Amino acid sequence: MAVSALRTYVFEPADAEKNFHGLRIVYVGWDKHLMFASPFMLAVTPDSSFGDLVAKNLADAYGAHPDFAKVDWSKVEWLKNSQPWTPDFGKSVDANGIRHKDLLRFRTPGLAGIGGKDI
Amino acid sequence: MDMKANKKLGLKERYALMTRDLEWDTTYEPMDKVFPCTSYEGIKIHDWDKWQDPFRLTMDAYWKYQAEKERKLYAIIDAFNQNNGHLGVTDARYLNAVKLFIGAVPHLEYMAFRGFSHLGRQMVGAGPRVACLMQAIDELRHYQTQIHSISNYNKYYNGMHDFANQMSRVWYLSVTKSFFDDAYTSGPFEFMVAIGFSFEYVLTNLLFVPFISGAAYNGDMAAMTFGFSAQSDEARHMTLGLECIKFMLEQDPDNLPIVQRWMDKWMHRGARILGVIGMMMDYMLPKRVMSWQEAWEAYYEQNGSALFNDLARYGIRPPKVGQLAAFEKEHISHQLWAGFYQYGALTSFHTWIPSDEEMDWLSSKYPNTFDKYYRPRWEYWKEEAKQGRRFYNKTLPMLCQTCQIPLLFTEPDDPTQISYRDTEYKGEHYHFCSDGCKEIFEHEPEKYIQSWLPAHQIVQGNSFNPGTDPTAPDFDVVGAVFQHYNMQHGRDNLDFDGSEDQKNFAAWRAAATKN
Numbered sequence: 001m002a003v004s005a006l007r008t009y010v011f012e013p014a015d016a017e018k019n020f021h022g023l024r025i026v027y028v029g030w031d032k033h034l035m036f037a038s039p040f041m042l043a044v045t046p047d048s049s050f051g052d053l054v055a056k057n058l059a060d061a062y063g064a065h066p067d068f069a070k071v072d073w074s075k076v077e078w079l080k081n082s083q084p085w086t087p088d089f090g091k092s093v094d095a096n097g098i099r100h101k102d103l104l105r106f107r108t109p110g111l112a113g114i115g116g117k118d119i
Numbered sequence: 120m121d122m123k124a125n126k127k128l129g130l131k132e133r134y135a136l137m138t139r140d141l142e143w144d145t146t147y148e149p150m151d152k153v154f155p156c157t158s159y160e161g162i163k164i165h166d167w168d169k170w171q172d173p174f175r176l177t178m179d180a181y182w183k184y185q186a187e188k189e190r191k192l193y194a195i196i197d198a199f200n201q202n203n204g205h206l207g208v209t210d211a212r213y214l215n216a217v218k219l220f221i222g223a224v225p226h227l228e229y230m231a232f233r234g235f236s237h238l239g240r241q242m243v244g245a246g247p248r249v250a251c252l253m254q255a256i257d258e259l260r261h262y263q264t265q266i267h268s269i270s271n272y273n274k275y276y277n278g279m280h281d282f283a284n285q286m287s288r289v290w291y292l293s294v295t296k297s298f299f300d301d302a303y304t305s306g307p308f309e310f311m312v313a314i315g316f317s318f319e320y321v322l323t324n325l326l327f328v329p330f331i332s333g334a335a336y337n338g339d340m341a342a343m344t345f346g347f348s349a350q351s352d353e354a355r356h357m358t359l360g361l362e363c364i365k366f367m368l369e370q371d372p373d374n375l376p377i378v379q380r381w382m383d384k385w386m387h388r389g390a391r392i393l394g395v396i397g398m399m400m401d402y403m404l405p406k407r408v409m410s411w412q413e414a415w416e417a418y419y420e421q422n423g424s425a426l427f428n429d430l431a432r433y434g435i436r437p438p439k440v441g442q443l444a445a446f447e448k449e450h451i452s453h454q455l456w457a458g459f460y461q462y463g464a465l466t467s468f469h470t471w472i473p474s475d476e477e478m479d480w481l482s483s484k485y486p487n488t489f490d491k492y493y494r495p496r497w498e499y500w501k502e503e504a505k506q507g508r509r510f511y512n513k514t515l516p517m518l519c520q521t522c523q524i525p526l527l528f529t530e531p532d533d534p535t536q537i538s539y540r541d542t543e544y545k546g547e548h549y550h551f552c553s554d555g556c557k558e559i560f561e562h563e564p565e566k567y568i569q570s571w572l573p574a575h576q577i578v579q580g581n582s583f584n585p586g587t588d589p590t591a592p593d594f595d596v597v598g599a600v601f602q603h604y605n606m607q608h609g610r611d612n613l614d615f616d617g618s619e620d621q622k623n624f625a626a627w628r629a630a631a632t633k634n
Contacts (some may be wrong), residue, residue, distance in 0.1 A: 004160050004306060013547050013568040023578060027517045027550065029526075032535055035496065035510075037458035038525035039517040039537060043578045048292045061514040081541065090385075101548040102457075103539065116385040116493050118535035 006019060017100040027103040028058065032118040033111075035065055039103070046094035050087050067111040079105040134175040137389055142245035150223050156241040156314035160306035162378075163371035167244035170366050171357035174250070181253055184351075185260065192264055192348040199340045200271045206631050209337040209405040211276065211624030212615050216333065216403040217269055217342060218278045218468040219395065223295040224326075225265045226286045230299035231314055232258035238307045251357050254315075257352040264348060268341040275627075276620050278467040278611040285467060288582065289604050290573035291459075294523045297570065298392055302385075304566070308367060315360030317385035321426065323353055324418040325393050329400045332408045368433040375434050380562070386438035387555035390419075390447075391522040398459070401481065402473060410484035415448045440555055446531040449485055453493040458527045460500070461512035467606045469615035472501050492534050509614055513597070515574040520549045521556035528552050544568060 003009045017024060024046045042057045054073060062068045080084045081103055087096050092109030098104070113119040128136070145153050157164065176184075200206075208214065235255035242248045273279040286292050302313040331346030333339075367374045397411030409417075420441075427437040456470075463470035473481065478497060481489045500510050516525035532534045540551040544564040551557040560567045576582050580589050583599045601608055610619055 003565045004309075006155060006159050009565055009605050011565055011569050013545070014570060015568075015572065015579075016547065020575075021578075021580065025575065025578070029517070029537060029539070031537075034457075034529075034535065034537075035499070036456065036512060037461055037516070038527040039539075040514045041517045041574045041578075042514075064508075064510065064512075082539070099548065101550070103541065103550060105539075114499050115495050117492075119496050119499065 015101065020100075024098070025101045026053070026093065026098055027059070027101065029103065029105045030062060030065075031105055031107045033062075033065060033067065033108075033113050035114060036062065036117050039105075044093055047092045049092055050088065050096050050098075051089035052095060054089065065114075067108065067113060070111055071108050075105040075109065077109065078108075128175075130175065130180075133177050134172075137177045137179075138172070138249045139245045141148065149406070150243070154241060154243045154280045156307050157243055160308050160377065162308045162367055162374050163242070164367075165370055167247075169369070170246045171362060172243045172246040172250065173362040174355055176253065176355070178249075178253075181256075188348050188351070189264075190262075192344055193267075195344045196268055196341055198270075198514075199344070203631065204338075204340055204625070205272055205275055205341075206628050207338045211620045212469070212471065213337045213339065213403070213405050214272055214276050214620065215278075215468040215470075215615065216330075217272055217339065218276075219403075220342070220401065221265070221269045221273075221279050221282045222289070222292055222467065223395075225262045225282070226292075227295060228258050228262035228298050230267065230303050232256075234299075234303050234310050234314060237303075238310060245452050247359075247363070250355075254352075254356055254359060257349075257356070261345070261349050261352070262472045264345040268345045271341060275623065277607070278469075281605040284605060288410065288573075288607075290465065291462075293571060293573045294395075295392060297523050298388055301388070301566070308363075308377075311363045312378060312381040313362065313385040314387075315356065315362050317360075317370065317389050319353065319356040320360040321386065321419070321423055322389045322393060323357070324422065325414055327353065328395055328418065329396055329414055331406060333400065333404045336406045336408050337404055353589075364430070365433070368430075369433070376548065379435060382435070383439045383602060384559050384562075387440040387443075387553075387559065388522060390440045390444050391524060391552075391556070394447075394451040394455050394524075397448075398455040401452040401484070402456040402477075409480075410446045411452045412484065415444065419444070433555060443531060443555065444554065447528065449488045450492070450529065450534055453485070453489065454480075454527050454529070457493070457496055458516075458525060461510055462516070463614060464511045464513065464608075464612055467604070467611045467620050469613065469620065471615040472497055472504065488534065495593050504614075511613075515577065517550065518574055519552040520570055520572070521551055521557050521559050523570065523572060524552060526550070 006096075015025070020043065022045060023043040026042045026044055027039055028042055030036065040061050042061070043052070044053055044057060059068070073089070078087055080098070082105075144150060151158065170269065205214075232255050235251045235258060239248050239252035239255055242251060269279065285294055302310050305313060327346060327349070331343055334342035364378065367378055397415070400411050400414065402409060423441075424437065427435065437441065459466060460470045460472070478489075478494055482494065485493075493535050503510055517526075518525055526537055526539065530538045538553055540554060540557040542549050542551075542557060542561060544560075545568075549560060549564075549568070551560065573582065577596070577600055582603050583589060584603050587599050587602075588594065589596070589599070598608075606612060615621055
């Protein structure tokens, strides 16, 4: 039984994709850059391109960091749900296999944060 | 005519007559239909008469004691308010701790009142029912006295004007709300482990001692007074929580694994919530009492280990969270304040960079971590603020499905790496801040898939006032969310430096001390 209860206890998940009016939730975290206290929740349309997600959403979210402008996106190491992964910037979020509430992490070797301290 | 007066009853007899002697077994309806809630959690009780009443207090004596405490409390609060006591606090900055308190804690007291009222009806034995009933009334009293004590500050300072509505709307208050919603929707025995034992017995010192000592250190007689007024109630609550644990463990060996799992769960959830108290102690009090690490070591590691040694004879082992917290005690207050600092445009209290003197204090209290991991952040943000670029993070954070705190905790073996955990349930993907939160979810996923995660709710359109049209071309999401939160941008939020509270306090205090 999924929960201790007096009666049958079955519920719809509060965050199913259909509740987001056509948007898909994508979580993003920039490893070793703790100036940002936590990873982010982005909401994008599944048919928007991955390149746009980087150029718009990530720039909005991370642009305040002095390392961000120095990122060489061809050398970034990506993890999707903790597995190594290579995105296609020209393809859509959906065609890149990014499902609702997936977690993307990126690592930027050579950029060690503010003062080289992973911040 | 001679009157023959009976001897006055002793306390023990009065107690027996007015509690257990009021008990009877129902005959028109079977007992398990009248008390349906005490079996479905799997806890086996064979003999309710074995319950040892942890304190023997009758209702009439209870009213008398409580009335006396109320008279004292309101006399002191009146005097404090009439004498402009708010100008005697160390600094207006201190009041941001009060704002967090009024936002989060009275609601918890109110939910505790509801929870113990439920137990006062559902427990089978008359002893536990009467004890729970008294605790329910205590909790309602705490809720009222906290609001009354703090209401005077609301006349003068920003951000406290709508705490009752903000509780169910504002992103960071969902953390405390979800904690009690989880407890309140549990069965009666789990509620007792969650609130009566884990919170009231083990963790309450970490909430009340630092906060109330903090109030005393910082000239806040209003908060100090309700703290002291609540203290003797808390002592009763603690004995009730512990008695219930012992009762369950003595009734049936099958109860042990269930009680152990609840302890693991609720000590983890409790420790997550109390990180905010750590942040208050280390960063928010102008005059500090002790560090969070010192408080955790004194009240959890030392007092707690004595308690768990005592419970070891029943087969109980210390809760799992102890290992995680042994690492986190040197980190969480810094991580949380860094989080609130950067999301300080979205709070109904002010945030700030610690002063040089405060940073030195933090270095001395946290010799292993502050200079290495946290001071560089503050130095960088201080420089940025000096250049007119005070750092405000405006992108919504990723939240833990269980505790609802942003994923801002780091791995126990690497303080530079955010801790990520995840799982799948019925084809949906869920994320957590820690193994503890993941385990809680996996045991009862059907409960936590309903989590009201504020960041998601904003995108789903559920955090706007009625009549708001999010499809309008010039729609301002942040403005609409602020309206719904009933927060005033530029007044309730942003940095303390330059705030209206700061200016008013300085002007009023000057007027009180000079011509």
